[in-house]
Amino acid sequence: MLIANYWTPDEKLSAAKIGGCLLGLLGTAILIGPSLAGTTSIPLWALILPLCAAISYGFAGTYGKRFRAIPAIVIACGQLTASSLMVLPVSLLADHPWTLPVPSLPAIAAILALALISTAYAYLLFFRILGLAGAPTPLL
16 A cells, blocks of 8 residues: 555545554564564564565565456466466576476376466466456455
């Protein structure tokens, strides 16, 4: 919401939206607080990365408003293809997949389920909702 308020002329802050942002920040502080105080064994970076992901989704939703006229399946396919091509060289250098054993059939099925249901279908829904409702749709 804060990102959309700054970057778009049509998404402005209201009392309810500011309250939601503050409530979200309070929840984040409650979750990260024990790690900062050293009372948990969870590394701080493991708590910061989901926060970075949420910020990334904020930018993606705001930027994605530009593509409302394009069908959601086209945007999702383009995004997944581009990200796969970007990570392919890194994965080839880091993992050397040609040296790994062939995965079992259940492992391949699990990978396909994650790729098709948890990723591709989720992006289809995300871009469909983005096209219908806009970037920061308040739930209040």
